[in-house]
């Protein structure tokens with residue numbers, strides 16, 4: 060019996076184009092929704108737009124448009140963005156739709172019937188960008204406690220919702236439902252907040268017209284947050300489609316940014332209690348994507364356009380970065396370098412390379428057909444990976460779930476090094492079939508598990524394994540052994556071509572603290588050529604290495620890492636590189652400036668202790684000593700070593 064699963068994103072303000080902060084929430088919700096579909100659940104995934112309020116009315120006025128004409132345009136842009144990112148919502152709700160207006164009006168009638176609505180005088184402070192009222196005591200230095208911006212004094216007639224009445228029942232609910240507010244830090248904040256006491260909430264305005272009039276007093280417009288939160292029940296069919304409503308309400312997860320947890324975990328459940336409706340099961344407040352130290356936001360103007368990133372790097376790379384980079388729940392800084400690094404390291408090297416090496420070896424060693432195995436070394440980890448992904452997603456640990464899948468990919472790559480299938484082939488070892496089957500089957504399981512997160516790569520993997528499309532795969536397909544023996548692989552283009560940045564023509568990296576365990580750079584960069592049966596490389600392959608003389612111009616210790624130094628290396632022609640190198644136990648920073656070194660200049664950048672390192676210096680190491688490789692006589696910085 061499939062379980063039903065309802066997940067929502069916040070409904071976005073259509074007051075400007077959306078940025079990757081908004082895409083972050085939506086892509087995460089999409090991945091979770093897709094995962095539940097993969098499990099066979101009956102999923103209802105809803106997103107939409109929050110279109111009323113003074114801010115929109117003002118903005119539209121400024122550009123000489125009616126509010127509806129203004130939002131129509133932005134909403135169609137938002138829909139298009141979700142299409143670009145492959146968002147699979149089942150409903151897109153706009154608060155300007157009549158199905159929603161009817162529900163909001165009925166909600167106000169019911170609040171009144173319950174004795175929870177009364178007319179009074181509102182005195183306080185209002186923050187327009189946050190659409191929030193504040194009493195004097197909550198202001199910070201006279202400004203809005205959420206955004207720090209100025210607030211305006213308000214004194215007017217307003218309807219109030221008896222929020223104070225629900226403080227106790229809410230606390231009881233939170234205490235008896237430990238999973239209701241997640242992660243636990245936000246739960247604790249909310250408990251604190253409610254314990255300080257809840258004041259009744261002003262829920263109507265008379266100072267603007269762009270909104271839903273109260274049925275009992277149409278001079279008053281519904282407060283935007285009551286209007287907005289109610290979208291969740293409208294979308295589920297409240298009052299209009301009882302069967303659907305019973306099926307899809309309460310929501311399993313309201314996924315929201317941490318700044319609006321208070322609305323979802325206090326005001327919204329109080330309204331639902333008043334309406335005698337069941338409460339959502341989980342309100343999950345994720346962290347922010349920051350640009351530098353600051354939250355990315357339209358009002359600050361520090362935003363990144365997701366479309367541009369998709370054009371440059373493809374939708375899978377952008378989705379992967381958003382889902383993987385930041386531990387879900389925490390804040391994290393966005394940088395394009397990190398996106399490139401993630402794509403090159405995880406997707407191009409680890410995943411892409413595994414696929415090209417595997418299909419290349421099957422072509423060469425078993426005439427392109429999947430061989431029959433007699434045993435498996437990777438099956439245990441593959442089965443365990445399925446369990447881990449399920450378990451982590453159950454707890455909404457999105458980035459950890461993705462990381463678990465890549466553990467399998469990494470293990471499979473390492474397995475190639477360990478087993479050296481070209482040697483098994485040469486010596487006619489019967490284990491060759493086991494190894495190749497293990498690799499191909501691990502890739503297939505990976506494709507199934509990745510299918511909620513990435514949209515194109517799983518299909519490409521299926522295609523290259525000779526299995527058609529991964530579309531329609533279910534979690535049952537992640538069970539080991541689904542790859543039919545005898546399938547003809549169809550080797551294709553690399554699924555994630557490495558992203559070359561301008562600098563990288565002459566540039567690159569060090570992986571100082573990874574050490575010699577990582578496979579040789581040539582093998583990573585040139586998968587097809589690398590699987591040489593003899594283990595020898597050609598002169599062409601050697602020439603792919605860009606080895607250069609550089610002069611160290613500065614050196615300092617890396618905080619918190621005993622083995623690492625951060626070096627600035629001059630490579631001539633104004634090419635100054637930052638290199639993180641594991642030589643701190645052998646050289647003091649002050650003795651290094653002026654020293655010439657040999658740098659592998661075209662290694663992919665690597666982030667080490669938060670510093671992006673653009674090259675690796677060569678050194679010889681014994682158990683006693685470590686010696687940097689230097690030219691015998693000084694050479695101009697940048698000289699190529701051949």
Ligand code: MSP
Nearest residue numbers: 069070071072080084109287288315316347348355
């Ligand atoms: N309209 C309200 C929500 C009403 S829900 C009933 C709103 N809209 S918003 O357009 O400002 O979008 C808010 C959501 O976008 C945040 O809660 C968060 O989920 C997401 N994000 C916006 N900027 C973000 C970051 N910089 N980082 C991560 N998420 C961000 O608030």
